[in-house]
Amino acid sequence: MVKIEQDILGKNDQYAAANRRHFAERAIFALNLVSSPGSGKTSLLTRTLHDLSGEIPLAVIEGDQETSQDAERIRATGAPAIQINTGKGCHLDAHMVGHAVESLAPASGSVLFIENVGNLVCPAAFDLGEAHKVAILSVTEGEDKPIKYPDMFYAADLLLLNKIDLLPYLQFDVERCIDFARRVNPQVEVMRISATSGEGMSQWYEWIRSAREQRHA
């Protein structure tokens, strides 16, 4: 099985490299958003699109096993969006994303958000050609997730701790969670946010602006 897995990943890496070239040529800043199902990725995204529209060109690729309702929620913000349904598949791969980018044709200089299938395991292994993986962890999920699913937290450059408006009703030790994340990935940046209340969102927007400028300086 190891040989087969290597072949699949090798092929994926070729497509990812092609995507990365395409993004570089057009100064497209691609972020791969990864998390469990229900961490609030789509709410985070709709609020972000709303708040950054007019300032930066934006585009979205939505991944789900089934349904296109997320893409519809996204399009309601005015941002161009395309839905990939993976069917039995548990993650996006670079080939799917390449085709989606062809159809979507994001404007030069865009921020392209790629919302992966909700899954803390499989998407960690598949490079899509993004500039960064951004992991979203809801505080309702428990602070031990970084050490139980280390591959994902190791692969992410930024960790958004979402739904912090619910902290008063939960037993969730934020410092302990951050400590677990740093054990797996000492470099990971961490922000505490609530896509519902808006707390911490400006810090996330600042990160997008500065990481984008750094990428295409």
Next chain:
Amino acid sequence: MVKIEQDILGKNDQYAAANRRHFAERAIFALNLVSSPGSGKTSLLTRTLHDLSGEIPLAVIEGDQETSQDAERIRATGAPAIQINTGKGCHLDAHMVGHAVESLAPASGSVLFIENVGNLVCPAAFDLGEAHKVAILSVTEGEDKPIKYPDMFYAADLLLLNKIDLLPYLQFDVERCIDFARRVNPQVEVMRISATSGEGMSQWYEWIRSAREQRHA
């Protein structure tokens, strides 16, 4: 790729059939608990073990990518438990479970809880030889999960809607969620519970008792 997937699933089904025979011979009632990461499976399990101990022999197989802290939490209840670390793997398979059952050697007449890796996609495809799959969905995850991850909700015989103590702080439409689940799986039984407050837990215990009796009548 389709051929390879069929081979893997075909092999898994042979191991699952062997597990099922083993369980039948010893009147072991096996439940495969499936959910996203952070739905509260382990808290549900520790409370269940505590409340049913003395009444029924209990045993647990814990699946996680990494760490053995869940098995330690379980053993603290007095129930025998064994941890399977899947490493890069995103689900338990019947072969792993067969080996774990050999080491664990649950008593005849036991209820064997198999806590799968937190993942709403991949575990749906792998029969472990269980009597039933039980899906746990936290109300913090959003009501659309059954239609976005239909394979899992189709495969489950029982859906436990967990963390209902948090409903006052969330926008979560319970009836809509149940409606989505029944669209995917008209036969699925649904219970509203909170492993933290204890609400609804007696209904879940009643289900275990009666499904177990039915299985080994």
